[in-house]
Amino acid sequence: MTKVIRFHQYGGPDVLKIEDIEVLAPGPGEVQICVRAIGLNRADALMRRGTYIETPELPSGLGLEAAGIIERIGEGVVDLVVGDTVSVVPPVSMSRWPAYGEIATFPAFLIVKHPSTLSFEAAAAIWMxxxxxxxxxxxxxxxxxxxxxxxxxxxxxxxxxxxxxxxxxxxxxxxxxxxxxxxxxxxxxxxxxxxxxxxxxxxxxxxxxxxxxxxxxxxxxxxxxxxxxxxxxxxxxxxxxxxxxxxxxxxxxxxxxxxxxxxxxxxxxxVHEVVTNPIRLAAAKEFILAGLADGVFRPIISRTFSFGEIVDAHRFLESNEQFGKIVITR
Incomplete structure (x- = not known):
């Protein structure tokens, strides 16, 4: 069992609930990570309110960005091993691969080994x-x-x-x-x-x-x-x-x-235009990782919240007061 954040009805931040669910093993081509930080996006609030481009079945998870440590690897995954420190390129569907959880599963091609100089918080603030x-x-x-x-x-x-x-x-x-x-x-x-x-x-x-x-x-x-x-x-x-x-x-x-x-x-x-095109995604990763390496790219984090403060984090997300990224830490 693992703790995840889900919603059973559309609405404001208060519809978000922390629940215990059974964790399935990663499938072929998937990677499961122990989540250490989660990046919040406007898309999260839109889907929670039922106004996003994706209409999920309820109850639904949330979240497009995470950083953590690989815990399990599915069949056919190469170049990644248990214990790797990684971050996640946003998937096309956040209901299929939600990031709001202690454990989260993603397609392996969206997993990036992030530079050791980056904190988990910074790594969760990069890709979207x-x-x-x-x-x-x-x-x-x-x-x-x-x-x-x-x-x-x-x-x-x-x-x-x-x-x-x-x-x-x-x-x-x-x-x-x-x-x-x-x-x-x-x-x-x-x-x-x-x-x-x-x-x-x-x-x-x-x-x-x-x-x-x-x-x-x-x-x-x-x-x-x-x-x-x-x-x-x-x-x-x-x-x-x-x-x-x-x-x-x-x-x-x-x-x-x-x-x-x-x-x-x-x-x-x-952004799906880049994420779903392997050639464009590879070029984007190379450009972004180079910018991180030379110090030109510096993710700016407005504020961090704990996992249990997810409702307050979403309220802050919708306040328009932030300057940069809002991150959930574990």
């Missing part, structure tokens, strides 16, 4: 953020040195990873955040400039910052909603806006004039 940002900026947008990239929700774990990736590429990250309390922290995290959307006009500020380039070619956004108008108005001809979220509770307008007059691309994106 850096894979999402890498796939969007490198694979899809082909961001180049000296190019400007606008990053909304910049204080999120993905936003901060995108800032670091842009800097490693020699690009210029402009962070967009809702209030000024995070401005200095974003600058210290590597943003070249910061726009506070509650106090400044996004279009005007972006145009002024990118006048020499004729506007912003690449925009990374998880919000949608009314932001589409000022963002696309400040983009350059042939620019691309990559949408990977949809956090706004307001309708998202289609900026027809801006799209037509500038030949813009509005591109929906899921």
């Amino acid at each position: 953020a850096y894979l999402t940002a890498y796939g969007a900026l490198v694979d899809v947008a082909n961001l180049k040195a000296s190019e400007v990239v606008a990053i909304t929700a910049a204080s999120s774990s993905v936003g901060l990873a995108a800032i670091q990736i842009a800097n490693r590429l020699g690009a210029v990250p402009i962070a967009i955040t809702r209030n000024s309390t995070k401005r200095q922290a974003l600058l210290e995290a590597g943003a070249a400039q910061v726009i506070v959307s509650a106090e400044e006009d996004i279009e005007t500020k972006l145009r002024a910052m990118t006048q020499a380039q004729g506007g912003v070619r690449v925009v990374l956004d998880p919000v949608g909603g009314p932001l589409f108008d000022p963002l696309t108005a400040a983009m350059s001809k042939g620019g691309i806006l990559i949408e990977y979220g949809g956090l706004s509770n307001q309708p998202t307008p289609f900026p027809l004039f801006n799209v037509l007059s500038k030949s813009l691309t509005l591109r929906g994106y899921l």
